[in-house]
Amino acid sequence: xxxxxxxxxxxxxxxxxxxxxxxxxxxxxxxxxxxxxxxxxxxxxxxxxxxxxxxxxxxxxxxxxxxxxxxxxxxxxxxxxxxxxxxxxxxxxxxxxxxxxxxxxxxxxxxxxxxxxxxxxxxxxxxxxxxxxxxxxxxxxxxxxxxxxxxxxxxxxxxxxxxxxxxxxxxxxxxxxxxxx
Ligand SMILES: CC(C)(COP(=O)(O)OP(=O)(O)OC[C@H]1O[C@@H](n2cnc3c(N)ncnc32)[C@H](O)[C@@H]1OP(=O)(O)O)[C@@H](O)C(=O)NCCC(=O)NCCS
Numbered sequence: 001x002x003x004x005x006x007x008x009x010x011x012x013x014x015x016x017x018x019x020x021x022x023x024x025x026x027x028x029x030x031x032x033x034x035x036x037x038x039x040x041x042x043x044x045x046x047x048x049x050x051x052x053x054x055x056x057x058x059x060x061x062x063x064x065x066x067x068x069x070x071x072x073x074x075x076x077x078x079x080x081x082x083x084x085x086x087x088x089x090x091x092x093x094x095x096x097x098x099x100x101x102x103x104x105x106x107x108x109x110x111x112x113x114x115x116x117x118x119x120x121x122x123x124x125x126x127x128x129x130x131x132x133x134x135x136x137x138x139x140x141x142x143x144x145x146x147x148x149x150x151x152x153x154x155x156x157x158x159x160x161x162x163x164x165x166x167x168x169x170x171x172x173x174x175x176x177x178x179x180x181x
Contacts, residue, residue, distance in 0.1 A: 001117060005073065005108045012072045013117045016057050016080075023077040024070060025053040027102060034103045037139045041164055065092075065128075067121050071101065071110050078105045081114035083122060083131065093181055095122055097133040099142075111145050119149065122178050132175035136161055143172070151176040 003011040016024055025048060032038055032045040048056075060068035060082075071079035079101035086094045097118065101110045122128045135142050137156065151174045160171030 021053040027077040137170040
């Protein structure tokens, strides 16, 4: 899918190939340095190397029930979205969402476009009917994005996150049923 950003640059939302591993790894490691809202710490992200990133991309390319898409702005990977179907048969109707965009590309509609593409894929999937995730209660921008797509909040895990500096944050469970079960 091709789009134009407000700065005139071209955005393509697509599945990564193995050749994109270095750019995907760079984006992932940079994201963990720019935001505390992801689960990975920068130290954990540094443990990924090119070989692991290639295996990570390959696992999605081989798996029809998981989705990994990247936001490619004129050759630079600036964000991604993932959907992972539940591992157990009783969870096969659910997919766990992960999303991130590099800070200098925030507020250009990339998150909205990644989420739109992920929802479309899930709508066409034979089993997945619910997209769910947990978001840190302080992550107002992400919560706004999810509300825009009619995701609803179902509860809170108090102190669900302890940041490396010891700061505690509640987690909010959100989901949306995207088709009937
Ligand atoms: C959440 C994230 C993916 C959004 O990406 P993005 O490309 O900036 O998203 P968009 O530009 O499509 O939309 C952002 C929305 O947030 C809104 N927003 C911007 N600043 C905001 C703020 N301070 N408070 C609340 N909402 C805000 C925008 O207005 C926009 O909503 P609108 O379309 O109704 O105006 C991005 O900020 C990110 O990667 N954050 C760090 C990682 C992260 O938090 N991932 C999610 C973990 S659950």
